[in-house]
Amino acid sequence: xxxxxxxxxxxxxxxxxxxxxxxxxxxxxxxxxxxxxxxxxxxxxxxxxxxxxxxxxxxxxxxxxxxxxxxxxxxxxxxxxxxxxxxxxxxxxxxxxxxxxxxxxxxxxxxxxxxxxxxxxxxxxxxxxxxxxxxxxxxxxxxxxxxxxxxxx
Amino acid sequence: xxxxxxxxxxxxxxxxxxxxxxxxxxxxxxxxxxxxxxxxxxxxxxxxxxxxxxxxxxxxxxxxxxxxxxxxxxxxxxxxxxxxxxxxxxxxxxxxxxxxxxxxxxxxxxxxxxxxxxxxxxxxxxxxxxxxxxxxxxxxxxxxxxxxxxxxxxxxxxxxxxxxxxxxxxxxxxxxxxxxxxxxxxxxxxxxxxxxxxxxxxxxxxxxxxxxxxxxxxxxxxxxxxxxxxxxxxxxxxxxxxxxxxxxxxxxxxxxxxxxxxxxxxxxxxxxxxxxxxxxxxxxxxxxxxxxxxxxxxxxxxxxxxxxxxxxxxxxxxxxxxxxxxxxxxxxxxxxxxxxxxxxxxxxxxxxxxxxxxxxxxxxxxxxxxxxxxxxxxxxxxxxxxxxxxxxxxxxxxxxxxxxxxxxxxxxxxxxxxxxxxxxxxxxxxxxxxxxxxxxxxxxxxxxxxxxxxxxxxxxxxxxxxxxxxxxxxxxxxxxxxxxxxxxxxxxxxxxxx
Numbered sequence: 001x002x003x004x005x006x007x008x009x010x011x012x013x014x015x016x017x018x019x020x021x022x023x024x025x026x027x028x029x030x031x032x033x034x035x036x037x038x039x040x041x042x043x044x045x046x047x048x049x050x051x052x053x054x055x056x057x058x059x060x061x062x063x064x065x066x067x068x069x070x071x072x073x074x075x076x077x078x079x080x081x082x083x084x085x086x087x088x089x090x091x092x093x094x095x096x097x098x099x100x101x102x103x104x105x106x107x108x109x110x111x112x113x114x115x116x117x118x119x120x121x122x123x124x125x126x127x128x129x130x131x132x133x134x135x136x137x138x139x140x141x142x143x144x145x146x147x148x149x150x151x152x153x
Numbered sequence: 154x155x156x157x158x159x160x161x162x163x164x165x166x167x168x169x170x171x172x173x174x175x176x177x178x179x180x181x182x183x184x185x186x187x188x189x190x191x192x193x194x195x196x197x198x199x200x201x202x203x204x205x206x207x208x209x210x211x212x213x214x215x216x217x218x219x220x221x222x223x224x225x226x227x228x229x230x231x232x233x234x235x236x237x238x239x240x241x242x243x244x245x246x247x248x249x250x251x252x253x254x255x256x257x258x259x260x261x262x263x264x265x266x267x268x269x270x271x272x273x274x275x276x277x278x279x280x281x282x283x284x285x286x287x288x289x290x291x292x293x294x295x296x297x298x299x300x301x302x303x304x305x306x307x308x309x310x311x312x313x314x315x316x317x318x319x320x321x322x323x324x325x326x327x328x329x330x331x332x333x334x335x336x337x338x339x340x341x342x343x344x345x346x347x348x349x350x351x352x353x354x355x356x357x358x359x360x361x362x363x364x365x366x367x368x369x370x371x372x373x374x375x376x377x378x379x380x381x382x383x384x385x386x387x388x389x390x391x392x393x394x395x396x397x398x399x400x401x402x403x404x405x406x407x408x409x410x411x412x413x414x415x416x417x418x419x420x421x422x423x424x425x426x427x428x429x430x431x432x433x434x435x436x437x438x439x440x441x442x443x444x445x446x447x448x449x450x451x452x453x454x455x456x457x458x459x460x461x462x463x464x465x466x467x468x469x470x471x472x473x474x475x476x477x478x479x480x481x482x483x484x485x486x487x488x489x490x491x492x493x494x495x496x497x498x499x500x501x502x503x504x505x506x507x508x509x510x511x512x513x514x515x516x517x518x519x520x521x522x523x524x525x526x527x528x529x530x531x532x533x534x535x536x537x538x539x540x541x542x543x544x545x546x547x548x549x550x551x552x553x554x555x556x557x558x559x560x561x562x563x564x565x566x567x568x569x570x571x572x573x574x575x576x577x578x579x580x581x582x583x584x585x586x587x588x589x590x591x592x593x594x595x596x597x598x599x600x601x602x603x604x605x606x607x608x609x610x611x612x613x614x615x616x617x618x619x620x621x622x623x624x625x626x627x628x629x630x631x632x633x634x635x636x637x638x639x640x641x642x643x644x645x646x647x648x649x650x651x
Contacts, residue, residue, distance in 0.1 A: 004578065004579055008575075008581075022344055026343055033608040033609045034601075034604065034608070035600075035601045035604050035605065035609070036339075037336040037338070037339050037341040037343060038343075039604075040328075040332060040336075040600065041329075041332050041343065044325060044329050047321075047328070048322075048325050048329060051318055051322045051325060055319070055322060058316075074375040075375075077374050078371050078374055078375065081370070081371070081374055082371075082571075082574075085367075085546065085567060086567070089560075089564060092550070092560070092563070093560055101547055101550075104546075104547070105543045105546075105547060108542065108543035108546055109539045109543050110539075111374065112373070112374065112542050113537075113538070119539075123539075123543070127540070127543070127544055128547070131544075131547060131551065135551060139201075139202060139204075141201070141204075141205065141551070141554075141555045141558075143551065
């Protein structure tokens with residue numbers, strides 16, 4: 001945990017410096033003796049840097065590791081799920097909701113332990129189509145149709 | 154009867170509102186009982202469905218889910234010894250031993266009845282206290298509102314018990330995020346990087362979906378929650394002797410729950426454990442606690458349901474969330490153009506009273522559905538994660554897309570999901586960030602308007618008695634968070650106590 005605190009503190013200090021740099025370059029539009037748009041961001045910058053330095057000091061002086069709440073076992077599956085999510089979001093606009101979601105759903109089912117091919121196919125297509133119909137035709141949410149635009153009303 | 158109250162009663166009692174409340178209670182019971190699903194996540198997943206509904210129907214559905222979720226958490230606590238929600242943790246102490254000795258139905262009946270009694274008590278508190286508190290809050294000036302919001306933000310300390318620095322950092326990150334977009338006073342674009350989609354700022358519901366749901370999906374990928382149950386349930390209707398035994402624990406739980414619900418940051422788990430402790434001390438049979446005591450089930454269940462009405466009081470009258478769920482409810486109301494706070498009772502009294510009566514109906518439906526449908530409901534405990542979690546993953550995308558029909562929000566949701574995971578990796582609580590997202594904008598606006606009116610003189614916050622009072626309460630709140638009961642506070646991994 002101390003190592004994680006140090007890494008996080010360094011990242012946050014850099015983020016705080018970047019935020020402070022951008023705050024310094026905000027346009028000044030204000031009345032005399034009144035706080036301008038950069039007033040609150042300066043407070044945030046000060047707090048962020050102060051607390052990040054405190055975290056860094058904690059990480060440096062903390063000798064004994066404390067309990068971890070990290071991802072733990074199954075890290076491979078976690079990375080696989082996140083990668084899938086990322087690819088899914090990239091494919092969603094061009095392919096549309098149904099075509100992108102069905103394989104994503106089936107792949108996630110497999111990651112969560114489902115091994116029966118029939119269930120994977122049925123679950124992937126069935127749930128996706130059900131959600132699409134429910135949101136598009138019942139709730140009026142225009143989920144993207146993508147490649148199916150010419151087929152799906 | 155006052156006309157506004159009557160209008161509220163009529164609005165909450167319309168068939169559409171009643172159906173929404175009942176459906177919400179049913180969904181809440183299911184969400185609450187499934188280990189690995191919190192009420193917050195349930196509400197976030199359901200939110201997209203409510204965008205297209207009128208606000209009164211929408212809030213009735215969400216209130217039903219809130220109330221049902223509190224009760225549903227006890228089902229898995231009693232049957233599996235796995236609390237469905239952190240608020241049901243104390244229920245497992247005596248509920249599971251009762252189930253283990255073949256009295257699962259009796260324990261569930263006691264839990265449902267105590268939940269109902271606690272919920273009704275908190276409804277009365279909400280009905281009588283909220284309108285009066287709103288009248289008082291109407292007298293507040295800008296500097297008072299700043300100090301009030303600041304006081305609300307001291308909830309952060311309640312979620313920073315493990316590390317003050319990390320809790321505060323989480324809150325500050327939230328405050329940084331709310332500065333993205335146009336500033337609330339001058340309308341100057343800040344930190345938008347020229348991106349048009351960021352001019353309106355980061356929508357905090359998008360952020361919430363990512364922060365809460367994505368880490369939960371990961372949790373369920375690595376954990377082992379959600380195994381089915383074979384426990385035989387038996388009769389769930391409490392016997393007269395049990396009802397008699399429950400009187401004192403329900404009274405203690407009701408008072409403790411409603412009181413702690415009003416206090417920002419306390420929430421269901423603390424109320425449940427405090428009332429369990431008080432009931433044990435007041436009991437004639439304290440040695441039975443931990444071995445399957447009816448009192449030990451009734452007290453925490455009355456308390457955690459009493460918290461719901463208590464938490465709605467500061468939400469409705471001051472615009473300050475009492476717990477993470479009410480923070481999300483504030484967001485849901487804002488989506489419908491309604492700002493919780495004292496003006497709600499002036500500008501939309503029908504809606505304000507409608508909300509109060511919807512809360513009443515939520516408790517009624519929760520009781521009826523839980524008792525009558527228990528045998529069917531517990532089958533949800535066997536819902537395979539392989540079906541539930543991918544559905545939630547897709548609903549997260551749909552939910553964030555639906556906000557503005559925009560893929561940008563979907564990417565923002567994933568970005569916040571990654572932030573949520575990073576915070577988990579660091580053991581940093583996510584609730585302070587959520588609270589900062591909800592309250593940060595108001596904090597800046599009130600601060601700048603107050604300083605503008607005083608021409609930059611900060612003594613304005615100390616010369617107003619109300620403002621000074623809230624600032625003093627903030628100090629007390631921080632001290633109370635760290636020096637009282639910190640070690641007995643249970644926490645879920647994300648610091649989300651509901």
